[in-house]
């Protein structure tokens with residue numbers, strides 16, 4: 001699932017430079033300046049915004065899995081243009097709905113009509129797949145917010161007392177069942193039948209009915225386009241200020257809004273990846289961790305944010321946040337801590353009757369900065385004498401880059417960014433293991449045949465060496481041969 005909340009093009013809310021060659025250099029220039037506005041007088045008001053959005057949406061579509069969807073928050077400035085380019089990129093038939101989110105309660109009396117909602121454009125990568133999954137998706141689990149915290153092998157359930165509410169007044173039958181005399185919800189026959197089928201159970205001196213989650217799911221209602229119960233921007237802003245102890249972000253989205261999308265689309269796929277590439281204060285990350293803690297999910301988030309500089313007059317800047325990424329980073333950190341402590345309060349582990357459950361939600365995250373490659377690019381115009389040339393050949397990587405930089409570039413190129421990374425000791429040398437058996441990255445110098453043997457014993461699928469780490473070509477050829485003998489499928493030197 002992708003959720004984005006791009007700048008709405010209100011005149012001064014987005015960073016834009018009229019340079020379409022989005023080279024790293026241009027990117028660095030853009031991010032080292034405060035946000036340049038997009039004044040209406042520019043004559044390219046909508047064009048500039050659309051030029052910024054189009055390539056991003058195209059990429060978004062390519063990144064989506066077949067059962068993926070995208071939700072895009074937008075207001076009335078660009079909703080029409082946005083849906084037009086979405087129709088072009090995703091195909092009109094893949095449009096699911098335009099949702100209205102009531103985001104404001106106050107009224108602007110200076111306007112002819114005061115706008116109190118945002119839109120959410122909702123598209124599928126492939127509507128046929130979504131139609132097929134409809135029974136899992138087209139329902140609103142939000143309507144059923146109960147905790148199904150027991151499981152009897154037949155499924156998760158919650159217990160509800162079978163007492164007849166209102167007693168005699170409501171005409172509930174009065175009789176004795178399993179030694180308890182009371183007004184009951186059902187007749188004696190129904191009670192007996194439910195008891196025999198395991199739907200009614202006795203706990204202590206009371207009778208309870210089991211409500212199964214699977215039954216509740218069948219009765220969930222279809223989601224509507226009118227969302228007036230998922231939080232206001234003003235409330236979200238106040239909550240974020242409290243979490244961050246003051247300075248924060250101006251217009252964060254409510255966590256509940258994104259939780260609703262997550263519940264809709266990932267209720268039965270709790271391992272999904274969630275992407276937000278206008279992440280701002282990282283509300284999406286907060287929502288993902290919150291829902292994971294609630295339903296035991298393992299959804300992962302990827303937040304992307306331009307390091308747009310904070311306005312020097314802003315509270316955030318004064319509190320030491322240089323750019324919006326730093327605000328988002330701190331928010332994810334604090335949100336994780338808050339979710340954990342709230343969970344622990346609800347599941348006390350002290351005392352005789354306390355729970356022995358552990359908080360297992362993953363609240364860890366890694367932070368990456370975009371940069372050029374770590375590998376020295378070959379410049380054919382370089383004028384080097386023989387000695388300099390020989391030196392240059394030994395320098396595969398740029399001088400100012402760390403081993404971790406190189407490791408993550410390799411992982412990125414292999415498409416294994418989500419795999420676990422471990423620093424391990426192999427024959428007394430520090431190497432990296434990616435995934436359990438997936439890959440060993442060896443960036444050490446003076447690689448010996450013992451090192452190669454020790455790597456082989458770990459039986460990885462792939463091994464990556466630093467080319468300059470071998471003393472000579474013979475050693476390299478031997479290493480390749482020996483690792484192949486150990487069953488390593490892919491050996492590369494960079």
Ligand SMILES: C[S@@+](CC[C@H](N)C(=O)[O-])C[C@H]1O[C@@H](n2cnc3c(N)ncnc32)[C@H](O)[C@@H]1O
Nearest residue numbers: 005006007014015252253278279280281283308
């Ligand atoms: C409305 S905010 C997102 C707020 C976020 N949903 C939250 O809850 O905090 C829009 C984001 O778009 C970013 N942005 C502005 N211009 C951009 C551009 N040209 N490219 C990428 N991001 C941009 C801003 O830095 C800002 O963080």
